[in-house]
Amino acid sequence: MAERRVRLRDEEIAASIVDGEALIINLSNGVYYSLPGSGGLMWAHLEWGHDTTATAAAVADRYGIELARALADLDALVDQLIEEGLVVADDELAGEPPPLDDGFPAPGAYEPPILERYADMADLLALDPPMPSITSRPWESADEPGPSA
Amino acid sequence: MTETEPGRVSCVVVSWNVESTLGAAIESVLAQTYRPFEVLVVDAQSTDRSVRIAESFSPPVRVVSIPDNGPAANRNAGMLAARGDFLAFLDGDDLWHPEKLERHMAHFRDRPDLDCSITLVQSFWDDGHELEAEYYRDHQRMQPVPGYVMGAACVRRSALDRVGPLDESLQFADSADWFIRAEAAGLVVDMLNESLTFHRFHGTNLTRRRATEDAAEFARVLKRRLDRLRATAR
Numbered sequence: 001m002a003e004r005r006v007r008l009r010d011e012e013i014a015a016s017i018v019d020g021e022a023l024i025i026n027l028s029n030g031v032y033y034s035l036p037g038s039g040g041l042m043w044a045h046l047e048w049g050h051d052t053t054a055t056a057a058a059v060a061d062r063y064g065i066e067l068a069r070a071l072a073d074l075d076a077l078v079d080q081l082i083e084e085g086l087v088v089a090d091d092e093l094a095g096e097p098p099p100l101d102d103g104f105p106a107p108g109a110y111e112p113p114i115l116e117r118y119a120d121m122a123d124l125l126a127l128d129p130p131m132p133s134i135t136s137r138p139w140e141s142a143d144e145p146g147p148s149a
Numbered sequence: 150m151t152e153t154e155p156g157r158v159s160c161v162v163v164s165w166n167v168e169s170t171l172g173a174a175i176e177s178v179l180a181q182t183y184r185p186f187e188v189l190v191v192d193a194q195s196t197d198r199s200v201r202i203a204e205s206f207s208p209p210v211r212v213v214s215i216p217d218n219g220p221a222a223n224r225n226a227g228m229l230a231a232r233g234d235f236l237a238f239l240d241g242d243d244l245w246h247p248e249k250l251e252r253h254m255a256h257f258r259d260r261p262d263l264d265c266s267i268t269l270v271q272s273f274w275d276d277g278h279e280l281e282a283e284y285y286r287d288h289q290r291m292q293p294v295p296g297y298v299m300g301a302a303c304v305r306r307s308a309l310d311r312v313g314p315l316d317e318s319l320q321f322a323d324s325a326d327w328f329i330r331a332e333a334a335g336l337v338v339d340m341l342n343e344s345l346t347f348h349r350f351h352g353t354n355l356t357r358r359r360a361t362e363d364a365a366e367f368a369r370v371l372k373r374r375l376d377r378l379r380a381t382a383r
Binding site (some may be wrong): 014015016017018021023025028032034118121123124125136 | 243289295297325328329363364365366368369371372374375
């Protein structure tokens, strides 16, 4: 299985880890996601810039499972994250980031990651959809297309 | 217990270094077709002319000065000082439609079960941002959005007391947290499908929500909600 790297779509996505659980908010539509357990650990490593092999190794080490199992579950999760528009594949990321001092709580038994999706707060969270910074002044670039609605 | 006077609306205007916009905000309250009982300008140690501008208005405008402990503390101070049995909030850089309070009060009359009435929020650009206004005219962010924020809400005093004050440890997500707690408390919240609140974009508030600490706050608020739902489901 090939190594993959992803990048957070941070123009529209905000994410944070709380008590080992990843909370991911799509600011453009107010849908939010939760990745508890092993998924939170996977998210943290991916967001830190680790490739799938390094991330799976960290998960396998933390939970005491085989690397191949962690890699297979991670690969499925990455597909899902891309499909939901939360991350994009980015193999151009330079260098390997330093180890992640994640401070995660002690793990229980390993369970494959489950991406939970919540649209019930969409109205509440979509009040302030993202916009490029006004300091970038994109209209000063003749080639820059207008923003998408 | 707070003494309330039936049918009267207290307007709480949040002020913190908003000298260029505060006068217009207060005037938009005073221009209401439903006359507010009192207008409390709650100022958190502004270092510009905000207090002087607020004090230049006659009653029912009153200035309440408080320590600077963030926007949630500002609104909480307004709740404590307010004597009406309905409270409506306005940020000192935003504006109300002249019929906002009238529509809210009609909403409450039509829906006796209603605890909190909100409106759509229409954003607009501050003077000096004409290029941005033109560039982003069709952007998603310039469309009216449901106003699940204190600045677009009119709330029954009794409902505020049931949910409790805003969480003053939150700098950005205090309104979202309050509405989530309102949901948990069983409050009836309904939206008027009209843009009656106008949110001003200016240089200092545009990218605020995307800051890292902002995302972390919203994540904490959502985590608390998920934990509560999971505990209930057990």
